[in-house]
Amino acid sequence: MxxxxxxxxxxxxxxxxxxxxxxxxxxxxxxxxxxxxxxxxxxxxxxxxxSKEELLMGVIEEQEARQFKQYQEYLDQGLGQMEAFVTLQANHEEEFHLDIDTVLFLLSFLKENEAFVEERKKQVNQFFNQLMESADPVEAMMIRFVLDGLKMSEHFKFAQPSKAERQQLVGRLLKRAREIDQADKE
The missing domain is CATH 1.10.10.60 (Homeodomain-like)
Structure with missing residues (x-):
C-alpha cells in the first residue's frame, strides 16, 4: 500500500x-x-x-486518474453516464498543449512502450464498452467522436469553433446525452 x-x-x-x-x-x-x-x-x-520514460508514463496515468475521478464525481452528483461523459469532456481543459516536435516524440515513445499503451487501450475500451451498454452504441460513438474532434481542434488551434458555436455544440450534445440517459432509465 x-x-x-x-x-x-x-x-x-x-x-x-x-x-x-x-x-x-x-x-x-x-x-x-x-x-x-x-x-x-x-x-x-x-x-x-x-527514468524520463517512467516519468512520462506517470504524467499520463495521473491525467487518467484525474479524469476518472471527475467522471465519478459527476455520477455521484446525479448525472447519467452519457451526460457525465459529455460534461467531463466538454469541461476538460487541456493542462498543456503540445507542439508538433513533442507530439512526434510522444508517438515514438508510445510505439516503443507497447505494454503501457495496451493497458491504456484496455482501460479506455472498458470504459467505452460500459458507456455504450447504457446507450445506442452508434449514438455514443457519434458523441465521442464529436468531442474528440472538438478537443483536437482546440488543442492544435485549427478550425476551432467560435465561443458561441462551441456553447451551442456542447449544449446539443448535453441535451442528447440527457435524452439517452433518460431512455436508459425507462
Missing part, C-alpha cells in the same frame, strides 16, 4: 513535469529540473520514477 505522503510526492513530481514541459518542451525535459520544480531531491524523484 502506497502512503499518502508518497502519493502526494508523486503528484508534485508529475505536476512539476507538466510545468517544465510547458516552459521547455518534452525533448528538453530533464530530471534535475523536474526535481527542482517539485522540491524533491533527484534521488527522491528517481525513487518514484526511475
Amino acid at each position: 502506497v502512503s499518502a505522503k508518497a502519493l502526494e510526492t508523486r503528484r508534485r513530481i508529475t505536476d512539476a513535469t507538466v510545468q517544465v514541459m510547458m516552459s521547455r518542451g518534452f525533448p528538453q525535459l530533464t530530471l534535475e529540473e523536474v526535481a527542482k520544480q517539485a522540491n524533491v531531491s533527484k534521488g527522491g524523484l528517481l525513487y518514484h520514477f526511475a
